[in-house]
Amino acid sequence: MTRVVQKFGGSSVADAESIKRVARRVLATKQEGHDVVVVISAMGDTTDELMDLALQVSPLPAPRELDMLLTTGERQSAALLAMALSDLGSEARSYTGSQAGVITTGKHGDARIIDITPGRIESALAAGHVVIVAGFQGVAQDTKDITTLGRGASDTTAVALAAALGAEYCEIYTDVDGIFTADPRIVPSARQVPEISYEEMMEMAASGAKVLHLRCVEYARRENVPVHVRSSFSTRPGTWVRDINLTNRKESSMEQALISGVAHDRNEAKITIVGVPDKVGMAARIFSAIAQADINIDMIVQNQSVTETSRTDISFSLPMGDGRRAMETLDALKDKIGYSELLFDDQIGKVSVVGVGMKSHPGVTAKFFSALAEANVNIHMISTSEIRISVVVSAEDVDTAVRAAHTAFGLDAEGEAVVYAGTGR
Ligand code: ASP
Ligand code: MG
Numbered sequence: 051m052t053r054v055v056q057k058f059g060g061s062s063v064a065d066a067e068s069i070k071r072v073a074r075r076v077l078a079t080k081q082e083g084h085d086v087v088v089v090i091s092a093m094g095d096t097t098d099e100l101m102d103l104a105l106q107v108s109p110l111p112a113p114r115e116l117d118m119l120l121t122t123g124e125r126q127s128a129a130l131l132a133m134a135l136s137d138l139g140s141e142a143r144s145y146t147g148s149q150a151g152v153i154t155t156g157k158h159g160d161a162r163i164i165d166i167t168p169g170r171i172e173s174a175l176a177a178g179h180v181v182i183v184a185g186f187q188g189v190a191q192d193t194k195d196i197t198t199l200g201r202g203a204s205d206t207t208a209v210a211l212a213a214a215l216g217a218e219y220c221e222i223y224t225d226v227d228g229i230f231t232a233d234p235r236i237v238p239s240a241r242q243v244p245e246i247s248y249e250e251m252m253e254m255a256a257s258g259a260k261v262l263h264l265r266c267v268e269y270a271r272r273e274n275v276p277v278h279v280r281s282s283f284s285t286r287p288g289t290w291v292r293d294i295n296l297t298n299r300k301e302s303s304m305e306q307a308l309i310s311g312v313a314h315d316r317n318e319a320k321i322t323i324v325g326v327p328d329k330v331g332m333a334a335r336i337f338s339a340i341a342q343a344d345i346n347i348d349m350i351v352q353n354q355s356v357t358e359t360s361r362t363d364i365s366f367s368l369p370m371g372d373g374r375r376a377m378e379t380l381d382a383l384k385d386k387i388g389y390s391e392l393l394f395d396d397q398i399g400k401v402s403v404v405g406v407g408m409k410s411h412p413g414v415t416a417k418f419f420s421a422l423a424e425a426n427v428n429i430h431m432i433s434t435s436e437i438r439i440s441v442v443v444s445a446e447d448v449d450t451a452v453r454a455a456h457t458a459f460g461l462d463a464e465g466e467a468v469v470y471a472g473t474g475r
Contacts, residue, residue: 062223143174262291
């Protein structure tokens with residue numbers, strides 16, 4: 051008997067009917083002769099709604115209590131799915147992350163999985179049950195408090211369980227047919243890719259593609275778990291994320307696309323520190339303080355001053371949610387550093403082109419920037435890696451920039467991509 055882990059996202063279990071539909075799908079897999087472990091997300095936009103509710107009660111909810119609250123969403127859908135399966139004549143047991151043995155660090159809202167002790171899952175499987183695990187949660191090793199693993203992290207739960215249980219692969223069911231060359235909600239002509247390497251998918255996820263959680267892809271790569279991303283609304287084959295020998299791929303297709311996808315991210319903000327004295331140690335001082343505040347920055351832009359003022363501006367981008375903390379941290383440094391002004395801009399977005407093809411091809415940057423220029427999009431910041439080029443643009447230009455890049459790199463397909471459900475929230 052092979053083991054399969056199947057994860058169903060919130061839009062696949064948005065209401066009672068869809069829960070029954072998912073139950074039939076799970077049962078079909080079980081009847082093919084597999085041991086099935088299901089990881090489930092909260093119904094529809096439940097997590098967002100619980101978050102809104104918490105903020106109505108308290109402007110700064112205690113992280114421990116927020117985790118207690120948010121994990122109830124997954125608990126609901128897990129129990130409901132178990133009921134639906136049992137009505138179909140299939141014994142099923144639902145478990146919270148903690149019961150399933152998902153042991154994590156203690157950082158509420160952003161805990162990491164340290165270990166999985168799947169004793170109860172093993173016994174339930176041995177008894178012939180379908181196992182359903184509430185996604186995105188665990189229990190802190192030291193405090194024994196309930197933790198969450200970050201937004202969208204049910205994907206990570208699924209891959210971690212697949213690795214711990216020695217499953218052959220992990221299926222991630224979502225509201226689109228697989229991984230596309232861009233978000234089909236923005237680019238209807240986006241094309242589905244049959245497979246993508248862990249490396250490319252990691253860059254896509256890190257650049258804002260929400261179809262898979264970044265840590266899920268990192269985990270899958272480390273443990274070498276093949277991930278099949280597909281739709282719960284159709285039976286079409288989806289996209290495989292797996293170890294791909296990139297040299298083979300290049301040789302096999304004559305016209306290998308330079309770019310495998312265009313990703314975007316609207317969750318960043320930009321801070322500019324105006325008039326920083328251009329002397330040794332300033333950047334170190336600024337970014338040490340930012341690091342101490344536990345803020346992950348993304349892009350940085352600084353130039354040497356050429357005017358006789360000997361002052362320069364430093365801009366950097368960071369997750370929008372960390373904006374306030376970063377501004378307070380920098381404000382406290384004002385006299386020590388002697389800059390003149392701090393500017394905060396959350397009306398920005400990041401657009402990235404990703405592809406291993408660009409490694410060996412000069413001119414990708416020029417093509418990308420020309421496409422943006424033709425679309426009349428102004429670039430605020432630029433950063434690159436070996437297989438990615440990202441730009442920060444005004445929030446209102448994000449859609450235009452994504453479409454322009456998608457067309458410029460010849461990624462447009464003939465037909466329209468299907469979006470079955472979900473708000474893309
Ligand atoms: N329900 C959680 C969220 O909305 C986790 C997940 O869906 O993966 O972020
Ligand atoms: Mg998701």
